[in-house]
Amino acid sequence: MLTYNTKKYISKIGDLSIEFSEWTSKDQTNYLKLIESSEKLNKEITEKDIINTLLVPSVPELKSTKLKLSSAQKKKLLIDIRKISISEFIEDNVSCPSCGNKDDIKLKIDDIISYKQASYEPISVDDITITLKEKYIPNELTSNKSVISFIYEDFINKIEYVTQTIDGEETEIITPKNKTKDIKEFIDSIPSKMFNDIFEKYQSMVDEVVGDYIYQCPKCGHKETLDYSVIPDFLWV
Numbered sequence: 001m002l003t004y005n006t007k008k009y010i011s012k013i014g015d016l017s018i019e020f021s022e023w024t025s026k027d028q029t030n031y032l033k034l035i036e037s038s039e040k041l042n043k044e045i046t047e048k049d050i051i052n053t054l055l056v057p058s059v060p061e062l063k064s065t066k067l068k069l070s071s072a073q074k075k076k077l078l079i080d081i082r083k084i085s086i087s088e089f090i091e092d093n094v095s096c097p098s099c100g101n102k103d104d105i106k107l108k109i110d111d112i113i114s115y116k117q118a119s120y121e122p123i124s125v126d127d128i129t130i131t132l133k134e135k136y137i138p139n140e141l142t143s144n145k146s147v148i149s150f151i152y153e154d155f156i157n158k159i160e161y162v163t164q165t166i167d168g169e170e171t172e173i174i175t176p177k178n179k180t181k182d183i184k185e186f187i188d189s190i191p192s193k194m195f196n197d198i199f200e201k202y203q204s205m206v207d208e209v210v211g212d213y214i215y216q217c218p219k220c221g222h223k224e225t226l227d228y229s230v231i232p233d234f235l236w237v
């Protein structure tokens with residue numbers, strides 16, 4: 001097979017270093033075909049479509065189960081590949097919501113988009129502290145389970161220790177010796193309000209791609225925050 005010898009690049013995502021190659025003309029064509037067919041069939045392009053078309057060809061390790069990335073890590077990786085393959089700039093046209101002035105802007109990706117690693121600490125609510133084996137990693141969710149039950153099960157499986165402060169003394173309730181059944185039983189017995197607070201904290205400890213840009217209209221001075229954490233079109237924007 002006659003192929004061009006493509007260079008390899010490294011994407012740094014938090015503590016991870018992932019090797020990737022830039023998009024080939026075939027990847028670009030496949031992506032354009034994806035857009036075309038989604039327009040024709042009036043079907044939305046899903047995260048899975050994007051990953052299969054634009055991420056897996058550049059990072060073949062993603063096909064194996066060894067490399068597991070969160071949605072935010074995949075997004076950062078996609079942005080890095082896009083930076084090398086297309087341009088390190090995003091070009092956009094902004095319509096001022098205040099005066100209607102149209103403006104073409106060009107922004108350097110590295111100046112506006114960054115990856116924020118998840119914080120990871122024990123969850124404390126009222127007199128309870130929960131220590132997890134592993135942080136919450138939001139990923140593409142399986143379609144056969146509802147989102148909440150999926151996250152709930154994931155949460156139960158990650159609990160390592162639970163301590164409760166009883167009469168001013170910290171008591172261990174759950175230790176690594178407890179079985180999933182015991183853990184589930186205990187979690188089911190806590191007050192619902194407490195559970196909601198814990199669950200909310202658990203779901204907020206996530207990594208994310210942030211990309212806020214404060215745009216100021218040159219005509220009227222109106223300020224608007226533009227969100228570039230979601231790049232609507234990987235190839236051309």
Ligand SMILES: [Zn+2]
Pocket residue numbers: 096097098099100101217218219220221222
């Ligand atoms: Zn304006």
